[in-house]
Amino acid sequence: MTSTRLIDFKGYVFLAVLVAAVVIVPGLNLLLPADNPFHIPSYLVPLLGKYLTYALLALAVDLVWGYCGILSLGHGAFFALGGYAIGMHLMREIGPRGVYANPELPDFMVFLNLKELPVWWWGFDFFPYAALMVLLVPGALAFVFGWFAFRSRVTGVYLSIITQALTFALLLAFFRNDMIMGGNNGLTDFKDIFGIPLQTQGMRASLFALSALALGLGYLLCRYIVTSNFGKVLVAVRDQESRTRFLGYKVENYKLVVWVISAMMAGVAGALYVPQVGIINPGEFSPANSIEAVIWVAVGGRGTLVGAALGAVLVNFAKTWLTGAFPELWLFALGGLFVVVTLFLPKGIMGLIGSMDSVKAWTTRRRAVAKPAE
Amino acid sequence: MDQKISPELLYLNDVSVVFDGFRALNSLSLTIGEKEMRAIIGPNGAGKTTMMDVITGKTRPTVGTALFDGGVHDLTRLDEATIAGLGIGRKFQTPTVIENHDVETNVELALKADKGPFAKLFSRRTPQVQERIDEILERVRLKNARHRRAGDLSHGQKQWLEIGMLLAQEPKLLLVDEPAAGMTDAETADTAVLLREIAETRSVVVVEHDMIFVRDLDVKVTVLHEGSVLAEGSLDHVSSNERVIEVYLGR
């Protein structure tokens, strides 16, 4: 059972680690000379930043899956939409510095013989508008999708599969050049944001810090939700949806609210991801990406929030390391990791950490149950 | 709008439910008044649970009317949550509780309150709420199990928990499907007492096969058989009915 305090022990540790990361990572990167053993090389900063955005995506998945039982196999879609929103802004920021030097149109539009900016690109040169879209586009899609799906009582694998269909359809749609979203190449070659080049160390550090901040806030938001009465209803919906209805809860509304919040979180994650990796393309919509996000949560421990974030960072760290260290064998290692986690850590990595709690619980429970019902 | 067009709290008329050609309910008509308690008995498969399904919105009748609160609400058009919100609470035949929540939280979730998502988002457990929970747990004798996972309870304990949740809902109409199943004789008697108390302020429909329990309730009895009413009246009256003996009580 989840603890009811807003921030429990694990939460404090988690937030403390985040705060430390915000101070230490950019600090060690910017302040120490490159030959110092504690120096964090520049390439690591956006890499770590990327992990944090994945962690935020994992939180979003865990919120709906861990607490409300909605197994989304399409959360990558919201992530990608958030990414595209910010990517569109970054494209507009390039201005006349594109290879075709068109002040108005991004290169790929010139290339497609476009004469003027498509309507849906309007306004993206204005950062606040783009930022709003980061929330609104995934939010609106989630709202429309959720409105119909939850009202129609699509549940379980049926819901999972149509979320997958959703992201797959978007993959194909964004893939089409007729969408004027850059086709298969997507959006890339970004230059700067707020006039500051994306490649400067300061910018990298800021984006990293921003990702950490977003992750922290995301965590607090999730904790707030799951520890509120709303969260208790969510768990009830997860375990006994039908029974919950008979208690007078409009289950579809609960699902819709948490679904939209989660989609927006994923959108923010995507928006922070794109400037740090420098590209957004339809590949982000691929169903495999969404499944991977679910895998991170499962590895870390479903329904634990901290575990989801931890899982995302660990799996991706493992992937980074293994693809470099064992380029020909890493799939065995990663695949094996997933199997081992399921077999030996049924509650994910958090289950392992949590077992310390359970030792405590064990002793107390033993006393309580020693005498059954009076 | 909220004009009551009849005095009954619950009004079922000519309700039929057909599953693949099988008539689980067959032109069933039944009314329950305000603050009335009614016992419903009848053979296995007579349609008692199905009737409750119709009232609570779980099953849509093939034909027929189901009105609530003096005809103001048409139950056949509302979903389960709305019906529950109108004040119809239900205890299921096989006890169903929220297994992963503790006993306390199960009761808390059932408590009468604004059950919209935003209201719940901004609310936490207050001392008043705690008090109310304690009161109910006291009544169903689960105070010592308050922090146990509901799924770990024994069968009978779950039955009690469900009754507690029903109390917490403070519904106008309680539908109680086999409350005494799996309870000891003493507990059964206690349940009867509890239901009689409740019926002083609310309407109650009880389904039971335990005749001693039904006798304890001391209310009008309706006998269902093959989806429609076979007999109605006091327990003594119906149990002397030949047909009732033949199809239900046995010799």
Place this chain on the structure above:
Amino acid sequence: MTLLRILLCLVALAGVARAAEPQAIFDRLASTKYDDIEAGVGDLATSGLPAAADALSAALDGRLLVAPGKPALFKTPMGTTIDVATNAPAAAGADAGLKPVRVNNRIRRAVATAIGTLTLMSPDARARLRAAESVFRGRDPETLPALDKALAAEKDERVLAAMRRAKAAITLTTDAPEADKVAAVGLVAERGDQDGLVLLRGLSETAPAAVKSAAASAIQAIETRQAMLARVQDVAYGVSLGSVLLLAAVGLAITFGVMGVINMAHGEMVMLGAYTTYLVQDLLRTFAPGLMEGSLAIAVPAAFLVAGAVGVAIERLVIRHLYGRPLETLLATFGISLMLQQAVRSIFGPSNREVSTPDWLSGSLDLFGLTLTWNRVAIVLFALAVFFALQLVLKKTTLGLQVRAVTQNRRMASSMGIRTDRIDALTFGLGSGVAGMAGVALSQIDNVSPNLGQGYIIDSFMVVVFGGVGNLWGTLVGALTIGVANKLLEPFAGAVLGKIILLVMIILFIQKRPRGLFALKGRFVDA
């Protein structure tokens, strides 16, 4: 009039033949310019040399050897060398310094037409039919004399009809009398196909009114027929695509649909089946080349056993610890899927493996102008056979009953005396084995590469869920529906947009039927 022209043609023909001395022809064939070679082929065909036909077909396989100024030779399939000019065996070593005639598509085409004319009188009826067809396509007035001669001698009805049409086609290009042409239009229209249409559409503006109007109505008729055929073809293609989906999905309908394992490694079972086919063929090629034609018949049970055994192993080692935790099967099987892909990549390499199609599955079936390739017809039949066999196993055998009991309530099934662990392993093995058999079929139409399975996993889940989890009929109807819908959309929307529309339709459909096409109904469903 006609007679006169034929006579003239004959004279001209003879003239050509006389004009080109064999050595001049051979020199042309020895050129490096395709223009020359093409002319040389034409010359050889009309040279009247007895070895012309054999020499020409030898040219296609690089067996016709030439060099400027030297006599041309050709090698028979038996390996003997023949002098083209004399049609007698050549002296040993005569081929020194000779090179095969250069051929490209253009030369191949010229040779085909030439051989066509030369084989109009072949004793083999099928060869004559092919020849008539090639004359129809060539529409070369110069072939008319040969054609007429052949017509006079022809007995076979089918060949006769084809030759008449070929003649009609030629007639339309000449300035034959109006009545002949109108009759020719009728004959050409008989074909009712695209080729006929092309010919009729191509009639010159200057053609007489009667011919034009006859052609117009013939065109109309053919077009209507073609349009209808197009729809029928879409549906047929849809059924074919649907049966591919069915095959890919039906194993999943067991491991996921019946057992509830979110089996992300399903695609890899299909892939293992395809690789088994490759291995079977590889082994046969080295040890029993005579059995190659039957390779698939061996591969099907082999693939079932291989994939089934891997499935049993996976179940025993991993899945069995996860019952009651269905969502975690997703994680574990995803891991297994990664490992299997990499294992195959490490063993067989990352690139495609060649799986050959036996001759009896090559080519296509022509049904009233509808082209259905044999391998796809076979896949439709195979998919249905697999489906009904499975249906039988699940519905009519004790195993089937026990499988369903175990998946519905494992603990109670055990209490009833059912050996749940054995049933679990068998069921997972069965589902995996069926996936393996699907792999055999897919090896005939798709890449045999480590990624093969990834291409089908999403579609498979889509089909099973769309059809309704736990219902095999749903998988059948779901697969066919998706296949046909896809193929009906494709001509209008294109492949990409068509697929998008289809996905959106599936999403909308699930709103209407939240538990799929063949939903389980009843009080237990969400009790």
Place this chain on the structure above:
Amino acid sequence: QETIKIGILHSLSGTMAISETTLKDVMLMLIEEQNKKGGVLGKKLQPVVVDPASNWPLFAEKARELLTKEKVAATFGCWTSVSRKSVLPVFEEANGILFYPVQYEGEESSKNVFYTGAAPNQQAIPAVDYLMNEEGVQRWVLAGTDYVYPRTTNKILEAYLKSKGVAQEDILINYTPFGHSDWQTIVSEIKKFGSSGKKTAVVSTINGDANVPFYKELGNQGVKATDIPVVAFSVGEEELAGLDTKPLVGHLAAWNYFMSVDNDANKAFIEQWQAFIKNDKRVTNDPMEAHYIGFNMWVKAVEKAGTTEPDAVIDALIGVSVPNLTGGYSTMMPNHHITKPVLIGEIKEDGQFDTVFETPGLLVANEWSPYLEGSKDLIADWRKPLSCGNFNVKTGKCGGGAKASQ
């Protein structure tokens, strides 16, 4: 002893592993061979292999790792255009050197990238010319996978065909998604389009996995090369190795290299490759040759510059000329593309190509297509003082600020 690190950035897993793994192997072979010769500048070369797993953002991440962590002197990598686009900013930022070995759509020239594959004019246009002249093709199906390389190529071809008087209704353009596997409808459409009486050909820019089912369907539906020839730009020996080529005899491909090219250099290369990979059935293909050329150019440039320092090597590379495997010399031009011969081959039964046409000389790449509106005035020249990848000859300005030299 100090070593020089060489980055190898090719997918070893995921959808692109099919094509890219071979390129990793060929690089390992070239490096090993060079080390046998004593390395470069007296130092041994050390390959650093990473797996970007066919995941485009991962390409960028791995590129950064190679450049900043491993500090490689040069990187050989990428296949798809999107992977190149994804790593491009990284190479520019870190001032690295990337050799890109695959034919692509052009419309790009970066200071830090050396394009050893063909630009559209080095592959597509000669192929179309051949079909027009030799086969008398009048009607064209442009079929491709829906992404930028096929789209651009087709756009250029469309413009080119129209300039040659081909009517709009004689051009059919069709796009399919990556990995498309059900070709029934499209092949039958092609057949229909091709039976109008005019000679028809298919120009295929279908990429990757989709080719095998496409050719299988072509074969089975009886589309013969003599009726409707298909000329492909992305199907080489490696792709054919996974196919039963009997029904495909006569279909064409246009490349800058075929394994069947008969000369000593190529023979030696093939032998070396088969010995290295310990399999005498393994084939060679065009992108492998591109890496062979690129690697030798890099070695030569480093020796010329006397250092592996990027700016010096980048400058030294221009003008470097090394033997290619088709019997000539390829030169690195100021636009960072190389000169190439164009070969047209017909598929033979053994999965090899029979060269039916070869351009008389080497072609210089048009990195900016003269057939496209936005780029017809652009040129790239990385020699000083111009040092610009997109110089507009009309306005006299270097287009993108970031692309200009600092």
Place this chain on the structure above:
Amino acid sequence: MSALTVTDLDLYYGAAQALKKVSLTAALGKVTCVLGRNGVGKTSLMRAVAGVRPIKAGSITLNGETIDRLAPHERARRGVAFVPQGREIFPLLTVKENIETGFAPLKRKDRTVPSEIFDLFPVLKSMLGRRGGDLSGGQQQQLAIGRALTMRPKLLILDEPTEGIQPSIIKDIGRAINLLRSRGDMAILLVEQYVEFAHELADEIAVMERGEIVLHGPKSEISEEELRRRVAV
């Protein structure tokens, strides 16, 4: 001699002990009835005997053979049939198929449905094609008993079999249990809350409290009054 002997059984749910040194016997041709208030461990004891819940300590023997380490299906093969509390019908199998799951431990030639099942529960016969999950609660309970009898058990475990069943059929079940007892080839272990019913049927009675057996003996030694007192609140 006793068919079933349970000695010093301990059973835990996680850290919570549900059975403490429980010992019990059940003899062929006898009905052994276990009573007790809610949550005292009756169901846990039945689960332990049927094998669906592992035990921590103690032993279970059936006709002299130790069965406490055997899987449930092995016990079923040795003649243990279990009618669990909560029925546990296979919801998607038809009534007929539910009954046929009882064939699993039988030899092929014995795989017939005993006719007494339909005599006892005629409703099942009329609903053979209906899915188990669609049945009413009482019908499911009847099905669960019928399914267990199909196995021709040597030890029949009935956990509150009358729950949810209409009075006339409760009487029938009583008669059926009497019949089975009189055949003498079966030991019957019965959990009941319904004291009158239990007292009428039982040969041996055991009363549980807080995971322990506090009273165990032949019916003749325990009056209905005492029983009632024992299980009162």
